[in-house]
Amino acid sequence: MQKTERLLAITLLLQARGKMTARRLAEILGTSIRTIYRDINTLSLAHVPVSMDYGPGGGYYLSDDYHFESAIFTREEAVSLILSTDMSGNYSLFAGDDRLHRALIKLEAALPEEYRADVRAARERILFDTTAWCCQPLQTTYLETIRSAVLDSYHLDMLYPCVSCKDKPGVRWRHVEPYGLVFKALSRRHVRTGVWYLVAFCHTCQLFQTFRVGYIQNLHVRKEHISAQPNFDLQSYWEEERRFLDVHKQSITLLLRITPQARYNLRGEHIVLQEERDGSALIQAELESVEAAAFYTLSLGTGATVISPDEVRQAVTAAAHAIANMYDNMYHKPNGETTPA
Incomplete structure (x- = not known):
């Protein structure tokens, strides 16, 4: 949870639930008590009247006549906060709390009209799918840049590992028009854990495709606005795409021989099947697709x-050749150009 989102959550919790201790706020928000102290100071500097009662039964609280002032947030912050609360409606933090839901509704109603228009536009382009899949989350290095490009309708160039592409497998640049972001939950119990997908029209393939944000290896924003296709609807597209992925999603049992040095870089759940005296090992990991298994190996x-399966070995080989060719071509360019044409 980002700091701005946390500040909003503290304000709404105090407004909806009344007096709360720093320890209780820290437990709900999944942070330290020291962080809560700093956040309370930040709210006070922003003229949010947080008071404190000491002793047994004490805690932080807001005055009864306090009204949330939406003007303390910028347009972008307001959009981010509302989208965050849309997503958090499925968290244990907000589940079954009617008072807090009412506070969230009041927050949105208090926004200026131009902010609410941006929120409506953002909701059409950013979805939160809380039906659970069982796969591993990846770090999403470029998520904020992509989110801005989606909301501002800018073209993107991205370096993406197309290990499952039959035409030109391997890592290559793609020119895309971003139409939406989808957050796919991995666990019904922990909705915060999930995978971000970019839905975009790919000029390389001339069709709409779904890209896993965590697989993007490099990214450039083109200051060129897309010409939105009026008949495209993100919700309808994702419903169809999810049905396709549910049918074709097959778990891959990946067997790898790992060197002692590489064992320090292992992530996610895996099983050590055999360990050698030199520290190397044979490991097994369950991945959701050939593409995910190849990315994990790379x-x-x-x-x-790769010991098995063969299709993962072939995908890794194709990607490795593509990476080698990319760097070979890059260093043979007269000006050392590293960005896509």
């Missing part, structure tokens, strides 16, 4: 060798 560099 992230370990030369310290991992």
Whole structure:
């Protein structure tokens, strides 16, 4: 949870539930008590009248006549906060709390009209799918940049590992028009854990595709606005795409021979099947697709060798050749150009 989102959550919790201790706020928001102290100071500096009662039964509280002032947030912050609360409606933090839901509704109603128009536009382009899949989340390095490009309707160039592409497998640049972001929950119990997908029209393939944000290896924003296709609807597209992924999603049992050095870089759930005296090991990991298994292997560099299955070995080989060709072409360019044409 970002700091601005946390400040909003503290304000809404105090407004909806009344007096609360720093320890209780820290437990709900999944942070430290020290962080809550700093957040309370930040709210006070922003003229949010947080008071404190000491002793047994004490805690932080807001005055009864306090009204949330939406003007303390910028347009972008307001959009981010409302989208965050849309998503958090499925968290244990907000589940079954009618008072807090009413506070969230009041927050949105208090926004200026131009902010609410931006919120409506953002909701059409950013979805939160809380039906659970069982796969591993990845770090989303470029998520904020992509989110801005989606909301501002800018073209993107991205370096993406197309290991499952039959035409030109491997890592390559793609020119895309971003139409939406989808957050796919991985667990019904922990909705905060999930995977971000970019829905975009790919000029390389001339069709709409779904890209996993965590797989993007490099990204450039083109200051060129897309010409939105009026008949495209993100909700309808994702419903169809999810049905396709549910049918074709098959777990891959990946067997890797790992060097002692590479073992320090292992992430996610895995099983050590055999360990050698030199520290190397045979490991098994469950991945959701050939593409995910290839990406997992490539992230370990030369310290991992695919034992099985064959399709993952072939995908890793194709991606490695594509990476080598990319760098070979890059260093043979007269000006050392590293960005896409």
